[in-house]
Amino acid sequence: MSKVLIIGAGGVGRVVTYKCAQHPEIFSEIVLASRTQSKCDDIVADVRRDTGHSKMQTAKVDADNVPELVQLIRKFQPEMVIHVALPYQDLTIMDACLETGVHYLDTANYEPKEEAKFEYSWQWAYQDKFKEKGLLAVLGCGFDPGVTSVFTARAAKHHFDEIHYLDIVDCNAGDHGKAFATNFNPEINIREITQKGKYYENGEWVETEPHQISKMLTYPDIGPKKSYLIYHEELESLVKNFPTLKRARFWMTFGDEYLTHLRVIQNIGMSRIDPVNYKGVDIVPLEFLKAVLPDPGELGENYTGQTSIGCRIRGVKDGKERTYYIWNNCSHEAAYKETGAQGVSYTTGVPATLGAMMMLTGKWAGKGVFNVEEFDPDPFLDQLGPMGLPWEERLDVDLEMD
Ligand code: NDP
Numbered sequence: 001m002s003k004v005l006i007i008g009a010g011g012v013g014r015v016v017t018y019k020c021a022q023h024p025e026i027f028s029e030i031v032l033a034s035r036t037q038s039k040c041d042d043i044v045a046d047v048r049r050d051t052g053h054s055k056m057q058t059a060k061v062d063a064d065n066v067p068e069l070v071q072l073i074r075k076f077q078p079e080m081v082i083h084v085a086l087p088y089q090d091l092t093i094m095d096a097c098l099e100t101g102v103h104y105l106d107t108a109n110y111e112p113k114e115e116a117k118f119e120y121s122w123q124w125a126y127q128d129k130f131k132e133k134g135l136l137a138v139l140g141c142g143f144d145p146g147v148t149s150v151f152t153a154r155a156a157k158h159h160f161d162e163i164h165y166l167d168i169v170d171c172n173a174g175d176h177g178k179a180f181a182t183n184f185n186p187e188i189n190i191r192e193i194t195q196k197g198k199y200y201e202n203g204e205w206v207e208t209e210p211h212q213i214s215k216m217l218t219y220p221d222i223g224p225k226k227s228y229l230i231y232h233e234e235l236e237s238l239v240k241n242f243p244t245l246k247r248a249r250f251w252m253t254f255g256d257e258y259l260t261h262l263r264v265i266q267n268i269g270m271s272r273i274d275p276v277n278y279k280g281v282d283i284v285p286l287e288f289l290k291a292v293l294p295d296p297g298e299l300g301e302n303y304t305g306q307t308s309i310g311c312r313i314r315g316v317k318d319g320k321e322r323t324y325y326i327w328n329n330c331s332h333e334a335a336y337k338e339t340g341a342q343g344v345s346y347t348t349g350v351p352a353t354l355g356a357m358m359m360l361t362g363k364w365a366g367k368g369v370f371n372v373e374e375f376d377p378d379p380f381l382d383q384l385g386p387m388g389l390p391w392e393e394r395l396d397v398d399l400e401m402d
């Protein structure tokens with residue numbers, strides 16, 4: 001029985017609040033705090049109505065401000081913080097957790113606002129501080145990073161002596177009916193996918209132009225979809241934690257329409273993250289674009305189709321080469337029916353909640369800063385299906401990857 005503080009009232013925060021409230025035996029008290037308190041109030045009203053959880057509160061917080069966070073944490077005294085605001089706030093929330101002695105979990109690694117660059121170095125640098133305080137910080141516990149990292153840990157634990165080739169494949173075959181929208185925070189999403197591509201091969205990182213490499217891949221219950229090689233943050237920790245990997249890549253599907261919009265956005269300067277002066281006011285074009293694009297949290301209502309995310313792995317077991325595919329498919333409609341959020345928020349919020357459950361029940365324990373693949377994958381994967389994301393695996397299949 002624990003009190004938990006959720007920070008961030010977007011699509012993912014909505015799902016985390018639902019999922020925590022469905023498990024009052026663990027999350028006996030829930031506080032949802034964000035920059036705009038009315039958004040927390042709306043979510044909590046829905047969750048209270050649908051789950052009957054009686055001990056829920058909301059609060060307003062600017063998570064860029066450490067003293068404000070410290071005050072909030074001292075007031076509510078949670079056992080841990082589930083951070084599902086934006087990656088810009090990772091370090092301030094980690095600082096506040098250290099100051100107040102509470103555990104920490106997030107779903108995306110730190111990214112400085114003024115530079116579109118994400119890497120774990122900033123958060124890994126907190127290792128000694130969390131260790132000294134006897135606190136646990138779990139990084140990247142969404143779907144990717146998160147479940148994909150746990151899937152890889154399962155492969156290494158149960159199916160291979162050595163894993164050699166890892167391809168993480170992320171397909172969204174959903175249709176939200178809008179000409180252009182992003183499935184999570186547009187600013188973070190556009191920064192991520194307009195970057196150069198990058199993959200790991202034979203001990204080195206190989207850089208590509210954005211969307212330079214593509215492949216048709218067949219996804220279960222969906223069929224073939226054009227998939228593009230992009231850089232994704234879990235590659236950095238997976239190649240460190242599984243040093244037998246000879247190659248690690250990440251693939252994501254994009255429709256032609258989506259890529260055309262993206263190209264236009266870039267060509268006309270709307271993806272710029274440096275301020276431009278407009279009529280005496282400094283405006284960051286990408287932040288302005290976010291304000292006019294559909295809110296990802298509102299996409300759910302007419303969203304049809306499903307996501308399919310998994311890991312395709314090649315390696316050796318008992319001296320023989322073998323292949324392995326493990327994945328989850330998630331229906332946007334089912335996610336919306338249950339939580340009022342679309343599938344991408346759902347596939348992020350469920351693992352974040354489950355990671356918090358692992359921490360609060362001591363199944364994932366330790367002092368310091370950890371990526372999820374460093375823990376035992378079994379208790380997490382035992383619960384992932386019952387929590388709403390059933391997964392499947394196949395051995396010795398055609399991976400379509402050369
Ligand atoms: P949204 O933009 O929908 O929600 C973010 C929320 O954080 C909003 O409620 C926003 O407040 C709040 N927020 C932003 N800045 C602050 C601040 N300074 N102080 C307090 N609250 C703040 O994003 P999503 O819900 O789609 O995504 C949440 C997180 O999940 C992101 O970090 C994203 O990168 C991550 N993610 C991870 C995935 C994974 O698989 N690992 C996949 C998808 C997302 P306001 O409403 O006032 O703007």
